Amino acid sequence: MNLDEYRGIWVYIEVRDGRIAPVSLELLGAGRQMADKRGVPLAGLMIGEGIRPLAETLFPYGADQVYVYDNRIFSDYRTESYMRAVIECARKHKPEIILYGATSTGKDLASAVATDLETGLTADTTMLDVNAETGLLEASRPAFGGNIMATILCKKHRPQMATVRPKVMKALEPDETRTGEIIDEHISLNEEDIRTKVLKIVRETKEKVRLDEADVIVAGGKGLGSKEGFGLIHRFAVKIGATVGASRDAVEAGWIDHEHQVGQTGVTVTPKIYFAIGISGAIQHLVGMRNSGLIIAINKDPDALIFQSCHYGIVGDAFEIIPMLMEAFQEEPDKEVSYG
Amino acid sequence: MLHIVACIKQVPDTKIIKMNPKTNTMDRASAPAILNPYDAHAVEEAVRLKQRYGGIVSVVTMGPPPAVKAIRKCVEIGADEGYLVTDRAFAGADTLATSYAITMAIKKIAEKQPVDLVICGKMTIDGDTGQVGPGIARRLDIPPLTSVKKVVEVNKQQGYAIVHRKLEDGYEVIQSSLPCLFSVEKEINEVPYSPLPNMLRAARYNPIVWSVNDLGDIDRTLLGLKGSPTIVAKVWPPEKPKGGEMLQGSTSEQVANLMDILREKRGLFRVKEGQV
Ligand SMILES: Cc1cc2nc3c(=O)[nH]c(=O)nc-3n(C[C@H](O)[C@H](O)[C@H](O)COP(=O)(O)OP(=O)(O)OC[C@H]3O[C@@H](n4cnc5c(N)ncnc54)[C@H](O)[C@@H]3O)c2cc1C
Ligand SMILES: Nc1ncnc2c1ncn2[C@@H]1O[C@H](COP(=O)(O)O)[C@@H](O)[C@H]1O
Numbered sequence: 337m338n339l340d341e342y343r344g345i346w347v348y349i350e351v352r353d354g355r356i357a358p359v360s361l362e363l364l365g366a367g368r369q370m371a372d373k374r375g376v377p378l379a380g381l382m383i384g385e386g387i388r389p390l391a392e393t394l395f396p397y398g399a400d401q402v403y404v405y406d407n408r409i410f411s412d413y414r415t416e417s418y419m420r421a422v423i424e425c426a427r428k429h430k431p432e433i434i435l436y437g438a439t440s441t442g443k444d445l446a447s448a449v450a451t452d453l454e455t456g457l458t459a460d461t462t463m464l465d466v467n468a469e470t471g472l473l474e475a476s477r478p479a480f481g482g483n484i485m486a487t488i489l490c491k492k493h494r495p496q497m498a499t500v501r502p503k504v505m506k507a508l509e510p511d512e513t514r515t516g517e518i519i520d521e522h523i524s525l526n527e528e529d530i531r532t533k534v535l536k537i538v539r540e541t542k543e544k545v546r547l548d549e550a551d552v553i554v555a556g557g558k559g560l561g562s563k564e565g566f567g568l569i570h571r572f573a574v575k576i577g578a579t580v581g582a583s584r585d586a587v588e589a590g591w592i593d594h595e596h597q598v599g600q601t602g603v604t605v606t607p608k609i610y611f612a613i614g615i616s617g618a619i620q621h622l623v624g625m626r627n628s629g630l631i632i633a634i635n636k637d638p639d640a641l642i643f644q645s646c647h648y649g650i651v652g653d654a655f656e657i658i659p660m661l662m663e664a665f666q667e668e669p670d671k672e673v674s675y676g
Numbered sequence: 677m678l679h680i681v682a683c684i685k686q687v688p689d690t691k692i693i694k695m696n697p698k699t700n701t702m703d704r705a706s707a708p709a710i711l712n713p714y715d716a717h718a719v720e721e722a723v724r725l726k727q728r729y730g731g732i733v734s735v736v737t738m739g740p741p742p743a744v745k746a747i748r749k750c751v752e753i754g755a756d757e758g759y760l761v762t763d764r765a766f767a768g769a770d771t772l773a774t775s776y777a778i779t780m781a782i783k784k785i786a787e788k789q790p791v792d793l794v795i796c797g798k799m800t801i802d803g804d805t806g807q808v809g810p811g812i813a814r815r816l817d818i819p820p821l822t823s824v825k826k827v828v829e830v831n832k833q834q835g836y837a838i839v840h841r842k843l844e845d846g847y848e849v850i851q852s853s854l855p856c857l858f859s860v861e862k863e864i865n866e867v868p869y870s871p872l873p874n875m876l877r878a879a880r881y882n883p884i885v886w887s888v889n890d891l892g893d894i895d896r897t898l899l900g901l902k903g904s905p906t907i908v909a910k911v912w913p914p915e916k917p918k919g920g921e922m923l924q925g926s927t928s929e930q931v932a933n934l935m936d937i938l939r940e941k942r943g944l945f946r947v948k949e950g951q952v
Contacts, residue, residue, distance in 0.1 A: 352844070412848075415810070415820055440842065444822045447810035451775060456905035459771075459805035478914065480802055481690025486911045493905040531819045531853040535838070539846040546844075551944050576945045594863060600690075600801070601713075601862070608944050620690070626914075630941065632934065633920065646920035648937060650930050660931045 339471075342432040342494040345371045348422065348445065349382040349394065349402075350437055356390060358549065359437030359502040361397045366505035367435060368398035370466040370473075377401055379431070383421050385411040391518045396510035401517045403429070409525050412534040413441055419448040421523050426453060431495050433466070433473050438499035446499050456490030458498040462627075463487075464505070473498065481600055482623030502548050503606040504627065545595050547579055547603045552610075555581030555598055555625070558589065559614020559635065559654060566591040568658050569613060575662050581605065581625075583615045599624035613654050617642030634658070678731030678832055680722040680793045681782055682755065683812065684715040686739050686746035687802040711746040714797030716753065718860050720867045722795050723754035725830055731792075732756045734785055738766055738777050744883060751878035752870040758883035759785060765888045768901030771803065775811030776898045780891045782816065792832055794818070794857040806859065813857035821852055822859040830854070 345367045350357040364380065371378035379401040380394045391402040405421045422445065426434065434449075436442035438460045450457035458475035463485075465474040473496040476487045490496040547553065554576070556569035566586060573580045581598045582591070598605055600620040610628035614635060615621060622645050625631070633646035636653050643649040650657060688707035696703050722733040735750040736759040737743050747758035761781045769777065782791060794816070796809030806822070813820030825847060826840040835854045840847045842861055870878075888894060897903060923930040938945075 414850075415822075440823050440844070443806055444810060444820070447771075447805075447807040447822075448814050448820060450807070451772065451811045451814035454772065454905070457771065457805075457807060458906060459807055474909070479804065479911070480688075481804075482914060483690060484911045485914050487909045488906050489909045490905050491907065531856070532821070533851045534848050535851055536849040537843070537846065538849070578945075600804075609938075609941060630937075631920070632937075643922065644919045648934065649920045649922045650934065651922065652927055652930065656927060657931060660928065661934065664931055664935045 337492065337494065339432075339492075339494055342430045344377045344379055344429070344431045344433075345374070345466075346379045346381050346403075346426075346431040346434045346495070347399075348434060348436040348442065349380045350439060350441055351382065351384045351387050351390065354387070354390075356393070357437055357439065357502075358507070359439060359442070359500070361394075361507040362502065362505040363435045363437060363500055364394065364398040365507045366464050366500070367433075368508060370433070370464065371400075373466055373468045374432075374471060376432070379403060381422065381425060381434075383410050383418050388518070388520075392516075395514045395516040396512050398508050398514070399516055401519055403519050403521050405521050405523060407523070407525075409527065409530070412537070414530060414532050414534065415444055415448050416530045416532055417525060418445055419452065420525055421521070422449045423452050424523055425521055426495055432471050434495045434497045435464075436497070436499045438501045443499050446497055450497055453495065453497075455493040455495060455497060456488070458488040458490075461498045461500045462504045464498065464500065472496075478623055482619050501604055503604075545579065545593075547581055547596065547598065547605050550579035550605065551608045552576060552578035553581045553598070553605055553607045553625075553628075554578045554611045554613065555583065555615060556586055556592075556613050557583035557615030557621075558585040559616075560586065560591070561614075563589075563591045565655070568655065572611075572658050572662055575665055578609075578611070579607075581610075583618075583621050612642050612646065613658065615642055616640050617645055678725060678729050678792045678830065679786075679789045680725060680731060680733050680795060681785060681791050682715070682719045682722045682733060682735045682750065683778055683794065683796045683809070684719060684735050684737050684746060684750055685712045685797075685800050685803075686710070686737065686743040687712045687800055690801050709742060709745065711749040712797055712800045712802075714799060714801075714860070714862060716749070716797075716867045717862055717864055718795045718797045718858075719750045719753045719755055720865045721827065721858075721860055722793075724865065725793070725827065726754070729830060729832070732789070734759060736761065736778060736781050736785065738762070738769070738774060738781070741885075747883045748878040748881055751881045752874045753867060754870075754874055758881065760883045760885045761887075761891070762885060763888040765896060765899050768904060769899065770904035770906045771805050771807040771811055772905055773899055773901075773903035775808050775815055776903060777891075778808070779812050779815040780894050781886065782812070784886070784891055790855075792855050793830065793837070794855070796857065796859045798823070798859055798861055809857060809859035816855075816857070819852045819856040820859070821850060821856055823861055824858040825861040825864050827858070827864075
């Protein structure tokens with residue numbers, strides 16, 4: 337494999353329901369920096385049906401080029417059809433790096449593509465850098481349940497690939513004066529070649545929990561004592577317009593659904609503010625929230641681990657403190673920011 | 677008669693694990709080795725499908741000899757046969773090399789009886805990538821179905837399976853030809869306490885053990901460290917928590933203090949008038 341043949345940085349652009357996933361724009365931001373450092377172009381790769389009009393919206397976010405596969409066969413995401421497009425495009429244009437959002441789709445696609453391209457894939461990356469001369473991608477990620485951080489390299493294979501956690505990279509402020517080139521790609525692929533078929537897509541009607549996109553999260557743990565006690569978390573969250581999170585123990589006690597779980601086996605979140613209430617601060621919980629902007633912990637045990645990983649801590653009983661906080665919000669005079 | 681292969685791994689319990697602060701390596705002795713929790717759901721689902729349609733469940737793991745224990749755990753859950761693929765040649769494998777070795781083992785298992793379905797866990801708690809399952813599917817050239825949270829039907833006669841795949845905001849109903857591979861979510865089932873006869877059988881059970889030489893026409897350059905495109909260049913401890921500032925004073929003083937801090941961030945709150 338002649339590594340020098342490979343040039344340019346790509347971002348797989350995930351489109352859900354006609355909208356570009358935020359993580360794809362974040363990766364364009366990270367990719368732009370690396371592309372500038374290397375002096376190579378940054379491209380988006382977009383697959384779907386009726387998505388071509390979205391391509392030009394990527395230029396303000398840093399893309400120099402966008403490869404587009406717009407075809408009926410891509411109307412639903414299917415591993416088998418989408419991977420064929422990515423593999424063919426990568427073989428044809430030979431990028432040195434391809435980044436994907438570490439969403440369920442991004443991970444599914446990247447895992448399949450990496451196997452066929454016989455190249456390295458780093459999962460759930462939280463830090464990215466590139467060596468300006470060698471072009472080596474330095475992808476770092478938490479490992480062993482967050483006990484260590486590891487930097488992964490892929491020295492002898494191209495493209496170097498990584499899935500990157502949503503909300504850790506920053507999208508650029510869109511610059512509407514930026515332009516670029518749209519490259520239409522085609523693939524000969526028949527429905528008979530694909531062994532899977534999406535029969536139906538069911539959107540759960542209940543308000544979806546988007547913990548990973550929340551700006552403010554109020555998370556409760558076992559310390560709330562009961563399902564009724566956990567109601568305090570819901571009331572506080574509604575009061576301040578926050579999203580509810582939970583520790584695993586609260587989920588396993590049946591007080592709240594699994595989709596609210598933050599941590600290693602739940603969601604990784606990076607809100608601007610994270611309230612940890614009655615949560616002890618086990619490492620599996622911390623890995624899911626420690627990159628939050630401002631962490632406020634309330635726990636009645638002064639030795640709770642969470643106090644070593646928060647910005648501000650209050651030692652005390654949640655059932656006393658939270659109602660007082662809610663009252664304080666109520667009395668906030670500045671109606672312009674519409675407190676309560 | 678379905679033949680289902682579940683892929684499982686023995687992992688250190690990362691909750692209890694201690695790190696050696698000098699070398700930044702895991703002190704493996706400090707952590708009990710357990711069956712990867714997600715893989716217990718994979719085996720359980722395989723056993724349920726066996727009960728529903730008839731068939732046999734084989735489990736396969738690539739790992740060091742003590743992984744026998746994890747296989748016994750799967751027998752407790754209801755697996756019929758276990759295969760331990762163990763060899764120094766596999767050491768240091770990343771996900772690409774791991775999926776290759778396991779695929780070779782599955783091909784060999786399939787020589788006894790063709791495989792209809794492969795089931796993996798969502799991810800391991802040590803490797804933590806979720807990449808091995810789709811990797812195996814690609815190498816076997818069967819469709820990978822990840823994020824499976826419900827199996828609606830497996831129809832061997834007509835050669836298809838229908839499952840629910842979890843999406844960000846719901847799920848999709850997807851049909852695939854058989855054979856295929858599922859990576860299953862934790863919510864797909866609950867693993868009940870094992871029935872006594874399974875426990876008794878497991879206690880005495882010894883899996884079939886294969887080394888690299890047993891795996892037929894295998895390309896050794898694709899195994900272990902040699903066959904791994906990725907390398908771990910550096911490990912370091914995550915940033916030590918600095919420890920927060922503890923708010924002082926009476927409870928009401930603490931709350932007032934916290935309100936001062938939050939007031940600076942008020943733009944972030946989107947409270948609607950008239951709620952609660
Ligand atoms: C493989 C694996 C994966 C895991 N994944 C996750 C994960 O994704 N997410 C996760 O959260 N956990 C996870 N865990 C579990 C994790 O190790 C902890 O067990 C869990 O986070 C503890 O939850 P908790 O803090 O709510 O409960 P506890 O540890 O019981 O803590 C409750 C806290 O509440 C405090 N408290 C009690 N009463 C009050 C009161 N009235 N007011 C204020 N404080 C009070 C107590 O002092 C205590 O600190 C995982 C574990 C394993 C082994
Ligand atoms: N060494 C292994 N032996 C057997 N199966 C494995 C092994 N490693 C991973 N798997 C399977 O692949 C899934 C995903 O693992 P990972 O990619 O490590 O997160 C696991 O849940 C297992 O089902």
